[in-house]
Amino acid sequence: ASGADLFEQEAAPFSLQAIAEGIVQCRRCPIGCNGTRAVMGEGPQTADLMIVGEQPGDTEERENRPFIGPAGQLLDRALGEAGVDRTAAYVTNAVKHFKFAPRGKRRLHQAPTAGEIDMCRWWLDNERALVKPKVVLALGASSARGLLGRTPAIGRERGRALYLPDGTRVWLTAHPSYLLRLDGESREREQGRFAEDLAGLAQLLA
Ligand code: URA
Numbered sequence: 001a002s003g004a005d006l007f008e009q010e011a012a013p014f015s016l017q018a019i020a021e022g023i024v025q026c027r028r029c030p031i032g033c034n035g036t037r038a039v040m041g042e043g044p045q046t047a048d049l050m051i052v053g054e055q056p057g058d059t060e061e062r063e064n065r066p067f068i069g070p071a072g073q074l075l076d077r078a079l080g081e082a083g084v085d086r087t088a089a090y091v092t093n094a095v096k097h098f099k100f101a102p103r104g105k106r107r108l109h110q111a112p113t114a115g116e117i118d119m120c121r122w123w124l125d126n127e128r129a130l131v132k133p134k135v136v137l138a139l140g141a142s143s144a145r146g147l148l149g150r151t152p153a154i155g156r157e158r159g160r161a162l163y164l165p166d167g168t169r170v171w172l173t174a175h176p177s178y179l180l181r182l183d184g185e186s187r188e189r190e191q192g193r194f195a196e197d198l199a200g201l202a203q204l205l206a
Contacts, residue, residue, distance in 0.1 A: 003028075003119035013126050016045060022123070023096040029119040031097040031112060036061050041092025041127055049088070049205055050133035051075075052124070054142035054175060055095035058107050066091050071176040075139070078176070078191075082198035084205065090131045094146025095120045109177075117145045128168070135204050136168060140175025158193075159200055171204060173197035 006028045013019045023038035032038070039056035042065060051067075059069030067075055079086050094117050100107035112120075124146050128136065138144040145151045147170055148162070154174055162170040174197075179190050 003115075003121050006119060007122040010122075012129070016041070016127065016130055019123060019127055019130070026096070026123070029116045031055075031095060031099045031116055034097065034099070036098045036100075037064060038096040039064055039066055039093065039098070040096070041066060041090055041131075043090035044088065045090065045131055047088060047090040047131060048134045049084070049090070049201075050128060050131055050136045051086075051089050051091045051139065052136060052143040052147060053091075053093045053139045054177075055093050055112055056098045057109055057177075058098065058100070061098040066093055070180055074176040074179060078194055078198055081195065082202045084198060084202050089137075090133065092124070092127055094124055094143045096123060112142060114145060114151060117142055118149070121146050121149065133168065135201065136164070136170050137201055138170055138172045140173075140178060143175070144170070144172050158197055169204065171197070171201050173201075 013022055020040040023040060026032045026038065039060050053067055056066060057069045057071065060066055066072070076086050095112045098107070099110045099112050099116070101110050136147060138147055141151050141154055147164065152172060154172060158172045158174070162172060164170060174190060174194055179187060179194060182190055
């Protein structure tokens with residue numbers, strides 16, 4: 001079944017609170033059934049900017065807030081340097097539960113499949129319909145798939161005008177966790193491109 005089929009009988013949630021309650025109960029995909037708690041987006045419902053990540057990480061699941069672990073700290077710093085105020089943005093994820101593989105006491109991040117992202121898309125679409133941002137910042141390919149319904153090539157499509165069917169602008173860049181996995185010259189280069197993309201975002205919002 002595609003994501004939309006699984007929600008066929010559902011009425012669209014009428015509030016962010018209804019989505020927060022709905023995702024906690026959601027068992028439509030294997031990640032939703034793994035016993036972790038769903039992490040809701042946060043930020044003002046009136047935000048012009050919506051920031052979309054992939055899925056909550058270990059820290060986010062424990063603290064029940066999006067983007068507060070190492071990737072979130074990198075993101076906050078880079079947004080700040082670009083002059084974009086994170087607290088004015090609505091921050092959420094394409095997938096609401098944390099997918100991981102247990103390794104002793106640790107939980108190692110696992111990427112959601114395209115099918116899992118597509119199933120969670122109904123929640124993301126409804127969240128976006130309630131926030132009505134002017135611009136959506138998509139962090140990485142999973143985020144972009146959740147928004148666009150296809151997996152784009154970041155290298156080719158970053159820094160370009162992408163639009164959702166309702167006209168909302170999507171601005172695509174790398175995921176901060178990707179930057180954290182690099183080192184040396186490639187880390188510097190990719191961080192530079194990330195900073196350029198966020199500077200472009202700041203212009204869109206100006
Ligand atoms: N990575 C994400 O994509 N989202 C988070 O909330 C945290 C890390």
